[in-house]
Amino acid sequence: MSDMPTNPAETSPLRLKTGLAEMLKGGVIMDVTTAEQAKIAEKAGAVAVMALERVPAQIRAEGGVARMASPKKIKEIMVAVSIPVMAKCRIGHFAEAQVLQALGVDFIDESEVLTPADEMHHINKHAFASPFVCGARNLGEALRRIAEGASMIRTKGEAGTGDVVHAVRHVRQIAKDIRALTVLHEDELYTAAKELGAPYELVRLVADTGRLPVPNFAAGGIATPADAALVRHLGAEAVFVGSGIFMMDSQNFADPGEAQSRAEAIVQATTHYDNPQILAEISESCLGAIRGLAASTLEEGALLQTRGW
Amino acid sequence: MPITGLAEIPLKIGVVALQGDYAAHAEALRSSDTEIVSVRETAELVDLDGLVIPGGESTALLKLLTRENMFEAVREFAAAKPVFGTCAGCIILAKEVLPPPQQSLAVLDIIIQRNAYGRQIESRVAMGDCAFSGGGLEMVFIRAPRIVRAGSRVEILARYGGFPTLVRQGNILAATFHPELSADRRIHRFFCAMIRGGQPCLSPGVQMGNLGRRHNETHER
Numbered sequence: 001m002s003d004m005p006t007n008p009a010e011t012s013p014l015r016l017k018t019g020l021a022e023m024l025k026g027g028v029i030m031d032v033t034t035a036e037q038a039k040i041a042e043k044a045g046a047v048a049v050m051a052l053e054r055v056p057a058q059i060r061a062e063g064g065v066a067r068m069a070s071p072k073k074i075k076e077i078m079v080a081v082s083i084p085v086m087a088k089c090r091i092g093h094f095a096e097a098q099v100l101q102a103l104g105v106d107f108i109d110e111s112e113v114l115t116p117a118d119e120m121h122h123i124n125k126h127a128f129a130s131p132f133v134c135g136a137r138n139l140g141e142a143l144r145r146i147a148e149g150a151s152m153i154r155t156k157g158e159a160g161t162g163d164v165v166h167a168v169r170h171v172r173q174i175a176k177d178i179r180a181l182t183v184l185h186e187d188e189l190y191t192a193a194k195e196l197g198a199p200y201e202l203v204r205l206v207a208d209t210g211r212l213p214v215p216n217f218a219a220g221g222i223a224t225p226a227d228a229a230l231v232r233h234l235g236a237e238a239v240f241v242g243s244g245i246f247m248m249d250s251q252n253f254a255d256p257g258e259a260q261s262r263a264e265a266i267v268q269a270t271t272h273y274d275n276p277q278i279l280a281e282i283s284e285s286c287l288g289a290i291r292g293l294a295a296s297t298l299e300e301g302a303l304l305q306t307r308g309w
Numbered sequence: 310m311p312i313t314g315l316a317e318i319p320l321k322i323g324v325v326a327l328q329g330d331y332a333a334h335a336e337a338l339r340s341s342d343t344e345i346v347s348v349r350e351t352a353e354l355v356d357l358d359g360l361v362i363p364g365g366e367s368t369a370l371l372k373l374l375t376r377e378n379m380f381e382a383v384r385e386f387a388a389a390k391p392v393f394g395t396c397a398g399c400i401i402l403a404k405e406v407l408p409p410p411q412q413s414l415a416v417l418d419i420i421i422q423r424n425a426y427g428r429q430i431e432s433r434v435a436m437g438d439c440a441f442s443g444g445g446l447e448m449v450f451i452r453a454p455r456i457v458r459a460g461s462r463v464e465i466l467a468r469y470g471g472f473p474t475l476v477r478q479g480n481i482l483a484a485t486f487h488p489e490l491s492a493d494r495r496i497h498r499f500f501c502a503m504i505r506g507g508q509p510c511l512s513p514g515v516q517m518g519n520l521g522r523r524h525n526e527t528h529e530r
Contacts, residue, residue, distance in 0.1 A: 016432045019451045019490050022330040023364050023397070045372030047328060047365070082409075082423060083366050084452065106429035106452070129430055264372075271327050271349060271373055278376075 017131035017151035020084065020106065021215040024048055024152075024238050028228070028267050029217075031055045031242040033073075035080035040256060041245070044263030048084040048107065050240070051077040056113045056160030056304070057243035057290065061250035066114040068096040074103055086133070091308055092118020094127075101130040107152070109133045110145075112307035113159045113242075120309065125149030135219065137170045137305060139177030139206070143198030146214055153212055155236070156305040157220015160243050160250070162292030164227040166305060167220040171234045174216065181207040220305070223289050225269030225282045232273035239270050249291040258287040320504050323348040323357040325383070327373035329365020329397060333489040337497045351382040359391040359504040362398030364451070364487050367423065370397055371412055380414070387416040391480045393500045399483040400454050407457070417481045418460030419473075425455030435486075437469035441495045448474055448486035456485060466499075477503075 027047030032038040038049045053069040054062065068089050078085045084106035089096035091110055096117075100108050108130050110123050125132040126149035135156035136142035142153045155174070157167030177196070181203065184192055189207055193200040205213055218236030222228055223244035231239060245263050248254040254262070265286035272278040300306070319342050324331045326347035335345045338361070348354060360383070362370070374380040386392065387402070394402040394417075403413050403421040411423070426432070432451045439446035446467050456473045459465060467475035467484075475484045475496065482503060488496040 015449065015490065016429075016434065016451060019330075019449060019487065020429055020432065022333060022490070023366065023451060025330060025332070025365075026326070026328040027366065027369055042368055043372075045369045047369045078428075083368055084429065101430070104428045104430055131429065267369070267372065268376065275349075 013129070014151065018214050020131055021133075021152040021217075024084070024217075025215060026271055027238050028263075028270050029086065029238065029240045030245055030263060031240075032077060032246070035076045036256075037246050037259070038077045038081045038085075040260050041263055042081045042083050044260055045267035046083060046263065047238070048086055049077060049081060050086045050088065050109065050242075051105070052088065055243040055247060057162070057247050057250040057293075058160075059113060060160040060293075060302075060304075066090075068093070068099065068114070071099065071103055074100070074105060078104070088114055089123075090114040091116040092121050092123060094123045097123055097128060097130075097132075101128055105130065107131050107133055110150075111135065112156055112304050116307050122148050122308070125151075133217070135305070135308065136174065138173045139181070140196035140198050141308065142174060142212060142216075143196060143202045143206070146202060146212070147199045150214065152215050152217060154217040154219040154240055155231075156308075157218070157222070158295040158298070159220045159304050160293075161221045161295045161298070162223040162244055162290040163221045163295040164223065164230065165221065165295050167218050167222060167227075167231055168234065170220070170305075171218050171231055171236050174212075175235050178206055178210060178212070182210045221295065222266075223292060225265045225279060225286055228266050228269045229273035229279055232270060239266070241266055244290050247290050248288070250293065254288065254290075261285060261287040262289070318342075319344045320358045320501060321346060321356060322359045322361065322501075322504070323354060324361045324363060325349075325370075325398075326363075327365075328369050329363040330487070330489060331361075331363045331365075333487075334361045334363045334395075334497075337489045337494060338501070343501065351377045351379050354382055354386050357386070357390070359393070359500065360386055361500075362392065362394040362401055363489070364396035364398065367397040367400040367406075367411065370401060374401075380412075384414045384416065387414060387481060389480075391482070391500065391504045392416070393482040393484075395484045395487055395489060396451065396453060399456075399485055402481055402483050404460075417476070417478050417483055418463055419456045419476060419483075420458040421454045421485075422457050423454050424452055425457075426450060426453050428452065435469050437467055437474060439467035439475065439495075441466070441499065443495060446475075446495070447491045447493055448484075449488075449490040450486050451490075453485050 030041040086107040088111040133152040134145035134150040155170035193203040218231035219240035402417040
């Protein structure tokens, strides 16, 4: 070893976790509930799939306790595709996360879409070798999750609605919070950290670099190619699409051909987001969109985004 | 031999920016004598001196390369000018992809196995041997592929675990790991030197074919 360049060992696990998130940039991660859907997603150019028992629109419509998907289902999906497979665990449910890690899923989403298991604590994600993604509505929430070990942040939006308004609100809020930090005097960063409820070191890092220290993706209500382009313009580095590809409405699946056309169109739109000419062609080839649910009509108690602390 | 008088003209290097860690490559290549261009359309390949195909998901990249016949355009580019592919980029350059078989540009005489080390939990940072001066090379492997066979015209510039990890065939350079995610810039500098027509910074006396699995390999998990 003596003639080898030394390399700070502590950086490598985080680098591997954020490294996989780097590979997903510019791509689309799609929610799937069957191996067949996973294959459609892969064929359409998805960079990863999220293996679920029910998509958020179904969870919203059917109610009940939403938990980690069954290992059998996750394994079926892992066998069906060669791209990374993600899966969700409940907020604070580190035992579910341990199961997902043991199954070998490539990314764990500690998600507000499932029913929270802990009202106070998120998972200590540093304790895992698997990388985690977490939702956030503002910079303070994003930095708290990063402090706990998240290696990717996504906006929460309002999952299962097909209404992009809250994803836009959250992506704009995080960008605005970051810009606000970059103009503060060094002396003011201590109070900023207190107000954000986030560790000073991370606040300082964001103030210095003008960006989150991990990739920043968008999720929650993205349903059309233009929705994907919009959040990319606003700074999201990649896009999660949940119910918008495979659902016709909150109860019924779309025709597979239609789902495939949407999947392909959203993949192309995420790449070519700043070329309106290409977006117009893509949008024309895209068949239908989830009927959706206007997020402004939801009562406070029905919102998923307020879960998490 | 590089013509020293040209050293001041910036190299125009394209980075395929359809999907993946193209921003990390752009950052790694950025210097006073390079101009970096994000390539998302066929027309953007014109007048580039070299091209990088980054890491990402090879299936997604292939799908995105089908628009405007970009796949064919990149193959034509690779026939004439230097191209550097990492991880997914290396898979796309390979002659043959396993398993399952997948379309590729077939401009580099290697057989490559996707996800050969397993899932993300098997990803690692390793130190391996390389043909560059300055000692061992850090290699960031993320759901990495493995070169299981390299043709006789393929030079092996680095190895890990007994398998080639950095190879060159004429104007094509490819790594199964992610040099863009390490601080060591020797490989990106080597690619720039390839574009300029020289081949500096290989250590004298290193027989690349003899780089063995027993030398100085460590890895972190």
